[in-house]
Amino acid sequence: MSELALFLVRIGFVAVLWIFILSLLSVIRADLYGRRVISKIARQNAPALAGGGSVAGSVASLGIEDGEVFDPTQIAMLTGRTAGTFIDIAGKRELLIGRGASSDVVISDEFASNMHSKLVLVGEDWVLQDLNSTNGTFLDGRKVTTPATIRQGATIRIGTTTFELR
Amino acid sequence: MSNVSLTTAIPMLLKAVPRSRNFEAVLLFWVAGIHAFALAQVQLAVLQKMSWDMLFYWAPPAITAAIVHYILRKHAVGADGLMLPLAYLLNGLGIAMIYRLDLAEAARGGIEIYADRQVWLSCFAMIVAAAVVRLVPNHLVLRRYPYLAGAMAVFLLMLPAAPVIGKTINGATLWVGVGELSFQPGEVAKILLAIFFAGYLVSKKDTLSEIGSRLLFMKVPRAKDLGPILLFWAASLGVLVLQRDLGTSILYFGLFLVMIYTATGRAFYVGAGLTMMVTGALVASRVFDYVGRRFDAWLDPFSAENYNAAGGSYQLVQALFGMANGDVIGTGLGGGFPQLIPLAESDFILAAMGEELGLAGLFAILAIYLLLVYRGLRIANSHPDDFSRLLSIGLSFVIGLQLFVVSAGVMGLLPMTGLTTPFMAAGGSSLVANWVIIALLLRISDSSFKRVEA
Numbered sequence: 001m002s003e004l005a006l007f008l009v010r011i012g013f014v015a016v017l018w019i020f021i022l023s024l025l026s027v028i029r030a031d032l033y034g035r036r037v038i039s040k041i042a043r044q045n046a047p048a049l050a051g052g053g054s055v056a057g058s059v060a061s062l063g064i065e066d067g068e069v070f071d072p073t074q075i076a077m078l079t080g081r082t083a084g085t086f087i088d089i090a091g092k093r094e095l096l097i098g099r100g101a102s103s104d105v106v107i108s109d110e111f112a113s114n115m116h117s118k119l120v121l122v123g124e125d126w127v128l129q130d131l132n133s134t135n136g137t138f139l140d141g142r143k144v145t146t147p148a149t150i151r152q153g154a155t156i157r158i159g160t161t162t163f164e165l166r
Numbered sequence: 167m168s169n170v171s172l173t174t175a176i177p178m179l180l181k182a183v184p185r186s187r188n189f190e191a192v193l194l195f196w197v198a199g200i201h202a203f204a205l206a207q208v209q210l211a212v213l214q215k216m217s218w219d220m221l222f223y224w225a226p227p228a229i230t231a232a233i234v235h236y237i238l239r240k241h242a243v244g245a246d247g248l249m250l251p252l253a254y255l256l257n258g259l260g261i262a263m264i265y266r267l268d269l270a271e272a273a274r275g276g277i278e279i280y281a282d283r284q285v286w287l288s289c290f291a292m293i294v295a296a297a298v299v300r301l302v303p304n305h306l307v308l309r310r311y312p313y314l315a316g317a318m319a320v321f322l323l324m325l326p327a328a329p330v331i332g333k334t335i336n337g338a339t340l341w342v343g344v345g346e347l348s349f350q351p352g353e354v355a356k357i358l359l360a361i362f363f364a365g366y367l368v369s370k371k372d373t374l375s376e377i378g379s380r381l382l383f384m385k386v387p388r389a390k391d392l393g394p395i396l397l398f399w400a401a402s403l404g405v406l407v408l409q410r411d412l413g414t415s416i417l418y419f420g421l422f423l424v425m426i427y428t429a430t431g432r433a434f435y436v437g438a439g440l441t442m443m444v445t446g447a448l449v450a451s452r453v454f455d456y457v458g459r460r461f462d463a464w465l466d467p468f469s470a471e472n473y474n475a476a477g478g479s480y481q482l483v484q485a486l487f488g489m490a491n492g493d494v495i496g497t498g499l500g501g502g503f504p505q506l507i508p509l510a511e512s513d514f515i516l517a518a519m520g521e522e523l524g525l526a527g528l529f530a531i532l533a534i535y536l537l538l539v540y541r542g543l544r545i546a547n548s549h550p551d552d553f554s555r556l557l558s559i560g561l562s563f564v565i566g567l568q569l570f571v572v573s574a575g576v577m578g579l580l581p582m583t584g585l586t587t588p589f590m591a592a593g594g595s596s597l598v599a600n601w602v603i604i605a606l607l608l609r610i611s612d613s614s615f616k617r618v619e620a
Contacts, residue, residue: 009207010498014523016200017530020255024248024537027189081550108550 070152072126072165080161081108089165095119097158098131111135111159117144126150126165135159187239193251194235198228201258204499208266211500212273223265226285227258230292237296242612245299246545249611252538253589253604257288257597259531260590262499263511263518270505280511280592291597298605305609309553312365319358320401322351323418327408339409340584352414353586353599356568357606359418360425360560367429368553374430398422399439403446410456412447413571413583419443420567425560457581464581481508485517485576489528496524511592513584516576532573535588539566542607549614558610561603 073090077083087105089095095104100114107116113133120127129147130137137144138157150156155164205220231254238245264281271278302308308315326332326339333341333348341348367374402419405411423439451461463472467479467486474480484507491502504510504518511518520528542562546555565588572587574580586596 006211006498006501009210010501011495013203013207013499014495014527014530016203017523017527017534020196020200021530021533021537024193028248 070150070165071124072150074166075105075163076166078155078162078164080159082106082161093121097137098133105163107158107161109159109161112161116158119150120147122149128156133158187235187243187247190235190238190247190250193248194231194254197251197255197258198224198231200255201228201262204259204262205265207499208262208269209500211498212266212269223261223281223285224258227254227261227288227292230289234292234296234299237300238608242299242608244614245608245612246541248541249538249604249608252534252541253601254292256531256534256538256589257292259519260515260587260592261285261288263504263515263522263590264592266500266522267505267511267518269500274505283594284592284597287594287597290594291601294598295601295605298602299608302606302609304613305554305557305606306551306613308361308557309365309368312362315358315365316362319355319362322355322358323405324408325351334410335584340411340414350586350593350595352409353595356417356421356564357561357599357602359421360557360564363422363425364553364556364560367425367556371429371552374426374432399442399446402443403450407450407454409584410454411584412450412457412460412581413575413585416443416447416571416580416583417564417568417585421560421564424563424567425556428559429556460581464578467578481514482576482578482582484508485514485520486578488517488521489577492521492524492528494525496520496522496527498522512586513572513582513591514576515587515590515592516573519590520576531590532569535566535569539563545607545611545614549610551613554610554613558607561607565600565603 073088075087075089075095077085077087092104096115096118097103097105097107098114098116099107099109099112103115105119111134113131113135115131116133117128117130117137120129127147127149128137128139128144130144135158139148139150140154141157150165153164155162202220202224205223206216209216209220231250234250238250261281261284264284268278268281325342328342331342332339333343335341340350340352342351343349399419402415402422405415405418409415419439423436426435426439427433447457450457452458459475459477463475463477463479463482466472467482469479472479473483488502488504488507491497496502499522502518502521504521507514507517516528516531519531523530539562542558542565546558546562549555549558568585568588571580571583572585575582575585586593588596588600
């Protein structure tokens with residue numbers, strides 16, 4: 001075995017090790033940084049959003065405020081164990097939120113009470129009311145003490161779980 | 167198009183992690199290739215030709231890894247897809263290096279059979295891992311017996327200090343032996359301790375994290391809640407005294423600190439624990455002669471006195487010279503002189519790797535460990551159950567911490583210890599224990615997968 005060949009083998013081996021590691025990294029890149037697959041998911045969800053709250057949805061995405069009534073059709077879970085899921089609320093008038101299984105919006109979070117808070121449709125507005133929960137309900141970062149009306153794009157936080165109406 | 171905001175998309179992405187068994191199969195083929203490449207390189211460099219002997223060091227572990235893969239397909243289809251290939255890769259690299267050291271020994275006229283043993287022990291360890299995956303249908307049964315696990319861990323830790331069966335090798339009392347067979351109970355104890363801490367902390371975490379008064383910017387727990395940390399500090403110092411090994415006591419105390427920190431989220435425990443550990447170690451280095459000698463060899467390895475002392479810094483200095491000889495890209499497997507380092511096949515296998523694969527190769531190996539530990543933490547992060555989260559944090563962290571202590575010892579960053587390099591070093595107890603950790607992590611990741619699906 002010539003010196004040169006051995007040299008190539010030796011460089012080759014370290015290179016192969018690194019190629020292995022880098023290709024593993026590229027495969028789990030989504031796991032590390034969360035990029036690449038976004039467009040795919042966005043594409044999958046686009047029809048659902050367009051079919052559901054077409055006007056509200058597109059307005060929300062453009063960030064334009066106009067006279068349109070905010071008429072959400074679903075709850076989007078943003079963080080927490082159920083993050084990424086949607087709950088359909090079209091046609092509902094009252095939603096119980098909490099850890100209990102009988103809730104309309106079940107929050108699996110250590111900081112949520114069994115019956116934590118309530119969303120009620122008053123006229124054309126959804127109103128958020130805290131049901132004397134242990135750790136409180138937060139609307140856009142402020143603790144809900146008296147019933148509060150939900151504005152478009154407002155996020156509701158219970159423990160480590162956040163969600164919004166769309 | 168971008169109606170889904172980033173906040174909603176990222177969690178969905180995290181569920182799209184490669185868990186599929188097909189992916190694992192592809193990786194296993196690749197890893198088996200790297201394993202064969204390493205063996206071929208050893209033969210080419212040392213024997214100047216390739217011989218069929220290579221098959222013996224390649225086929226049994228490769229086939230056993232395939233069996234583990236098959237068991238996962240049958241019984242834990244949702245388990246993480248990266249852990250098995252990564253662990254097998256480290257194991258395979260270890261076998262190649264031990265084989266290389268055996269060849270060097272044979273060239274000197276000695277007979278070394280470490281590599282043959284390592285091959286069979288690896289197969290045995292992987293079979294044990296497969297059995298754990300197959301026979302433990304749900305890791306939550308472990309939650310029922312935290313105190314039993316704790317008691318068994320303490321018993322195992324005490325075992326080497328027992329008369330007759332206890333063995334002292336190179337100044338550290340870490341082994342239990344009957345005749346030719348020896349066994350390092352501390353390796354198994356670390357799994358039992360992780361189970362014990364997870365079970366204990368899951369039930370106590372609220373008391374430990376919520377109650378206490380605020381002092382400066384830290385929340386200080388009540389005096390009576392300090393009991394466990396004091397007890398454990400005393401226990402790990404006891405290990406240091408009884409087993410004469412700093413590494414083991416750092417490993418167990420570190421595991422405890424990380425798990426209590428994870429369970430409670432209080433920096434107080436880490437701060438207090440580290441201070442106590444450092445104080446304890448410094449006092450021990452003054453009081454106990456054998457600890458003091460290790461400290462001297464660590465602080466000033468190049469002094470003639472330490473270099474020539476029995477159990478002094480000779481080994482460390484050889485390792486440092488070896489790694490310096492390896493430079494950035496290494497001498498190539500079979501090209502260096504790692505056989506000059508005492509115990510290169512077990513305690514100092516990282517130094518041998520550093521010499522022959524160079525800085526680039528050693529970093530690659532560390533990166534493989536990093537990925538392995540990262541997968542474990544990832545499993546913990548995505549599991550809905552608290553006990554499983556804590557247990558997987560503990561199990562994966564213990565591999566990371568053990569690697570840190572060993573590599574720091576080899577590089578002269580910490581005093582030398584008797585811990586083994588996970589998956590690579592020659593030695594059955596270490597292989598079995600670490601493969602069982604992998605099996606448990608695979609089991610845990612599979613259960614989290616099912617819950618997400620449900």
